[in-house]
Amino acid sequence: MSPRVPTSELLAKAAAGDLRAQDELFDAWLPVVLRWCIRLGGPRVAHEDAAHDVFIVVLRKLDTLERADRFPAWLFGITRRVLRKHRGRAWVLRWAGSEVHEVADPHQDPEGDYRRSETTRRVQVLLSSLPERQREVLVLCDLEERTAPEVAELLGIPLGTVASRLRLAREKFEKLAREQELDAAFAPAGGVS
């Protein structure tokens, strides 16, 4: 479910530092960016930090956006670049032996939290096993349920390319899901029902 494309007035106000306009932009698009960061970033990327960085770039560069109707594709391009940087940083931290920053979870159910986060991690691992281009199409089409023309516009690729990448991505995803026994990760605690 994609939010409505922001108007050029709203974007201009947000770029000028209008807090209300910025809040409106955050309300509509922060959930979208956060989902992209979780699903496309992989398990080692701190997705909240990445989403934060995306919006900092957005607000700094907003005045360079020429057409408001291109905002979703422009936002996706920024997210893709920020995620690449974060993935690179996570890779360096991993080899440098530093801990990747994790946000403290305020929930009261540590066991349930662990199970949920473990399931999320397994899905992220599986998604990150796909080539980046296939992963993007699979996430946008099958997880976010966007239409093929919408995805083609978002990624700036022809419709036929979306279809072929999606077919390859689905095949690979199914194969990996079977190999990695992903369904077991969704089973409720205490055994497979």
Next chain:
Amino acid sequence: MTDRDESSKRLARCRDATEPDREAFDRVRRQLRRTLAAEPARAEQLRALPGPRAGALARVKAHVRATLRADARPTPFALAALATALAGIAVLVAVTRAPEPDAPVTVARAPEVGEVPAPRGEAPAKPEPAETTKPAVIAEAARPRPAVTVSDLQAFGQADRTGAEAALAKLGDRLAECLGAAGATDQLRVSIVVDVDGVATAMSADGPSPAKDRFSSCARPLLVGAELGASTTLRAGAQEQITGGVVRFRIGRGVQ
């Protein structure tokens, strides 16, 4: 259930598993607000920062020049390769100039005692002076390193400045080694806690990391326990409540 149904169900579960929670939105939103609010203040702070001091610029320049000199200097590997090449050439020359096995060998008659050997051909060439054959790297290594200087020495409380100066002068060489081993290119600020009897009980160094930590670990065993002196006048009489003092100084290589 068909494969397609199963696949759709799996994808739906993946969607749910990667759905961010409300708290995550709020956290990111709060952090964004904080970052955006801090930006003008941060820019202001950056503008308010003083420019680099002339001393700092000179030190950086000197460091850059030293690095460039070190880069231009032949590396041990290059020297080894050069030596091997020269040895190879020498062997080649010796082999090519060696007489053929079948060629008649002429043996020079050894001069009798008292006989003056007749001059043959040209006079033997004078050996080159030793200085000119020295490679540049040796001359570079022999260049004296700037001496370690201690400046801004101050003594507080019961610590005695004269005693501290004498103790530091005695330890000068070993502190210089520590400074060299620490790779300190800048001055380090050192504080030493001196006990009532004038003996140092603790020390700390301040300056750029990791040089200060390396220097501390090397110099601590030297400085702690050193006799840094105590003021006898302060210790006398009713001053018994004074239990020690502090010695502070700066240490660096060739800087005042």
